[in-house]
Amino acid sequence: MSIISKVLSLENPAFCGYVTYSSLLVLKMMIMPLLTVKQRRKFGVPISPEDCAIYNRKSLRLHEEVERIRRAHLNDLENIPIFFIAGAFYLLTNPSPRTALNLFRTYTIARYCHTFVYAVVVIPQPARAISWSIGFAITGYMLFRTIRHFKAF
Amino acid sequence: MSIISKVLSLENPAFCGYVTYSSLLVLKMMIMPLLTVKQRRKFGVPISPEDCAIYNRKSLRLHEEVERIRRAHLNDLENIPIFFIAGAFYLLTNPSPRTALNLFRTYTIARYCHTFVYAVVVIPQPARAISWSIGFAITGYMLFRTIRHFKAF
Amino acid sequence: MSIISKVLSLENPAFCGYVTYSSLLVLKMMIMPLLTVKQRRKFGVPISPEDCAIYNRKSLRLHEEVERIRRAHLNDLENIPIFFIAGAFYLLTNPSPRTALNLFRTYTIARYCHTFVYAVVVIPQPARAISWSIGFAITGYMLFRTIRHFKAF
Numbered sequence: 001m002s003i004i005s006k007v008l009s010l011e012n013p014a015f016c017g018y019v020t021y022s023s024l025l026v027l028k029m030m031i032m033p034l035l036t037v038k039q040r041r042k043f044g045v046p047i048s049p050e051d052c053a054i055y056n057r058k059s060l061r062l063h064e065e066v067e068r069i070r071r072a073h074l075n076d077l078e079n080i081p082i083f084f085i086a087g088a089f090y091l092l093t094n095p096s097p098r099t100a101l102n103l104f105r106t107y108t109i110a111r112y113c114h115t116f117v118y119a120v121v122v123i124p125q126p127a128r129a130i131s132w133s134i135g136f137a138i139t140g141y142m143l144f145r146t147i148r149h150f151k152a153f
Numbered sequence: 154m155s156i157i158s159k160v161l162s163l164e165n166p167a168f169c170g171y172v173t174y175s176s177l178l179v180l181k182m183m184i185m186p187l188l189t190v191k192q193r194r195k196f197g198v199p200i201s202p203e204d205c206a207i208y209n210r211k212s213l214r215l216h217e218e219v220e221r222i223r224r225a226h227l228n229d230l231e232n233i234p235i236f237f238i239a240g241a242f243y244l245l246t247n248p249s250p251r252t253a254l255n256l257f258r259t260y261t262i263a264r265y266c267h268t269f270v271y272a273v274v275v276i277p278q279p280a281r282a283i284s285w286s287i288g289f290a291i292t293g294y295m296l297f298r299t300i301r302h303f304k305a306f
Numbered sequence: 307m308s309i310i311s312k313v314l315s316l317e318n319p320a321f322c323g324y325v326t327y328s329s330l331l332v333l334k335m336m337i338m339p340l341l342t343v344k345q346r347r348k349f350g351v352p353i354s355p356e357d358c359a360i361y362n363r364k365s366l367r368l369h370e371e372v373e374r375i376r377r378a379h380l381n382d383l384e385n386i387p388i389f390f391i392a393g394a395f396y397l398l399t400n401p402s403p404r405t406a407l408n409l410f411r412t413y414t415i416a417r418y419c420h421t422f423v424y425a426v427v428v429i430p431q432p433a434r435a436i437s438w439s440i441g442f443a444i445t446g447y448m449l450f451r452t453i454r455h456f457k458a459f
Binding site for chain 3: 002003004006008064068071077078081082085086089092118122125127133136139140143146149150151152153
């Protein structure tokens, strides 16, 4: 049996963990637009001219409580898709399932914390910097392991 | 033969449908920068100072007809990559090919409609809200099925 | 052996090249936030009110030298994730490893050039337009090959 069939297998706990934690990260990203809409309604901030009537406004404007959630969401877009890629590649290096699961778990917790301290209850720095850095470091580690393992330039 | 080799197979119509419809969604995303450039040229809206000469402008400015397309594009970035992930994971739960194909098809149509009513011919709400919600609900359903199937926390 | 097991194999140089070059693209995307933070520190531009104290500022503001890097980063988000998808699908069409590797290599170089001329040393147009177009054309070609090969509507 090839290494890839061994890795991409429902018997491989690292692979099942990858699918589970990546799903929880997609779930997190799906919560962001709901939070944004909630704040748009609360503060009356339409995103597009054709929405002004719904929000009882005459023109578009920015509001910090909406922008904050949009920044957190953009930060997700900058970080989570590259985790999906780096995590899948890292599985192909045949890591110990225990290490892999712990990395996926820690990454997921760090990203949930990042959103919480950024967009739900604002907690002073370095809370956001730390949670962001943990995710960044894990992605970087998985990437480093992948490049060292493949090196097919 | 393992479930994964059965799923990731050119004989599996759900997998082939996933590839085809995901490709059509990538194609949709590739149309967005072309639309943006078209509007930038039409209304003379450079994105960066070094482009001002091309557009015969002295400084940067925003224009609603450009921002509209950028919002539609950003909405794609928020929604379509997580569909790629959720769709691939959903295939691993071994769904009926018929259901899977219908979900992929509906999602793709909903996203094309979303872009059309947002950025091509502006149609009053709730056109955009409905097309967005259909895509969101399909991603959510596939995610729910995946998490329930894997549960490898 | 199925085509998919043949493609997704560590013996397939096209697959190993895909993993290697995609990793280099993830690496490129991971450099962007570091460049952004460097410019934020240099020009004193906080992104969120709770960061104002760190930057010794009373309120948020925009700065062209920060926005430039954010535009380059957003351009990555618009282009590189769809390359990951289109590249993976293209592998399933069983291309010649030599062609595939050259496409991945050229795409990666073009995207590194794009960031360089956009956000590191600003080089007048059409430098940025050309590097962007090369990446766009490669993604489009791989997508065209995929859709023609699968056609499972």
